[in-house]
Amino acid sequence: MTGPSPGGVGSGFLPGADRTVTPAAADIALPVAGRKLLTHPDAGFPRVADLPADTAWVPVGTLDGVPAWAVEVADAEALPGRWRSWRGIAAELPEPLATLAGRALAVVTWRRTHRWCGACRAELADVPGETARRCPDCELYVPMQLSAAVLVAITRPGRAGGPDELLLVRHAYGPTGLWALVAGFVEAGESLEAAAHREVSEEVGLAIDRPTYFGSQPWAMSGPGTLLAGFTATAADPHAEPVVDAKELTQARWFPLDALPAELPPTYSISRWLIDAVAARARS
Ligand SMILES: [Zn+2]
Missing domain, CATH: 3.90.79.20 (Nucleoside Triphosphate Pyrophosphohydrolase)
Structure with missing residues (x-):
C-alpha cells in the first residue's frame, strides 16, 4: 500500500x-x-x-x-x-x-x-444492524466509539536556497528508533485542526500556519478504534527551532527533504504517506 x-x-x-x-x-x-x-x-x-x-x-x-x-x-x-x-x-x-x-x-x-451497562450494570444486548449495544433495563445506547488522532507534517523553507525542511521527532515510547511525525489524540470538544495546533505546540513548542487536510487511516495498532487524520502545515516562524516535551519525545529535528533519515515509519502507515508526499512535492 x-x-x-x-x-x-x-x-x-x-x-x-x-x-x-x-x-x-x-x-x-x-x-x-x-x-x-x-x-x-x-x-x-x-x-x-x-x-x-x-x-x-x-x-x-x-x-x-x-x-x-x-x-x-x-x-x-x-x-x-x-x-x-x-x-x-x-x-x-x-x-x-x-x-x-x-x-x-x-x-x-x-x-x-463493553459487555455491561456503565450506568446500571445490566448485561448489554446487541442492537440489530449496528455495531452497538443497548441496555435492556435503562436504555443506555453504547455504540462502538472511535478515538481520533492527528498527525502533522510540518515544513519550513530550506536554508540558503536548499530544499524545504521537514520536522521529524523521536518518541520516548513505542518504536523509539523511528523518526516520526508530531501526533496526538483529539480531545472532546476540539476540532481536528485545533488538535493539530495544540499537539504541535505541546510536543515541540512551535506555532504552525493553518493545517491542510491530507487524508486518514483507520489504525488498528492502538486501542479498539483509532482513526488517524493527517495534515500538512508550515512553521509560522521559519527560524523557530523545536523545543521537545521530554515526557513524550526524545528528539525533534529539521531534515532537508532531500536528506531524510532511513528510519522512517512503515510504508503501510499514513505517517509515511505524508512524509513521502511532502518529499515528492519538494522534488517536483
Ligand atoms: Zn443500564
Whole structure:
C-alpha cells in the first residue's frame, strides 16, 4: 500500500453489522485471539467452513461483496495455523485485507470490553444492524466509539536556497528508533485542526500556519478504534527551532527533504504517506 485508501461505495471492504444473514461456508472468517488474527497461507484469511459449525460469528462487513465474520477465540492453540499481529498483516497483505483485519480486531476488542451497562450494570444486548449495544433495563445506547488522532507534517523553507525542511521527532515510547511525525489524540470538544495546533505546540513548542487536510487511516495498532487524520502545515516562524516535551519525545529535528533519515515509519502507515508526499512535492 502506497497511499490513502481510495474508499468510496462498492470498493473493496465495506464495514457492516448485518445479522439478518447466516454465515455461509465460503464467507471470510476472522478468528481473533487477543491482538492476533488467524491467517491463511493462500487466501489471506480462512473461510467459515474451516471453523466449527457452532462458532458464534459476529458480522464485520463485506469484502468485494463477500460477507466477513469475526469471532473471539479464547485459546489460539485450539486453532492451528499462523496467528499474526495487525502490524504483520498490514505490512504483508494487500490493503483491503489489512483494513478488514483492523475492523475485526476493533469489533472483537470492543465487544469484549463493553459487555455491561456503565450506568446500571445490566448485561448489554446487541442492537440489530449496528455495531452497538443497548441496555435492556435503562436504555443506555453504547455504540462502538472511535478515538481520533492527528498527525502533522510540518515544513519550513530550506536554508540558503536548499530544499524545504521537514520536522521529524523521536518518541520516548513505542518504536523509539523511528523518526516520526508530531501526533496526538483529539480531545472532546476540539476540532481536528485545533488538535493539530495544540499537539504541535505541546510536543515541540512551535506555532504552525493553518493545517491542510491530507487524508486518514483507520489504525488498528492502538486501542479498539483509532482513526488517524493527517495534515500538512508550515512553521509560522521559519527560524523557530523545536523545543521537545521530554515526557513524550526524545528528539525533534529539521531534515532537508532531500536528506531524510532511513528510519522512517512503515510504508503501510499514513505517517509515511505524508512524509513521502511532502518529499515528492519538494522534488517536483
Ligand atoms: Zn443500564
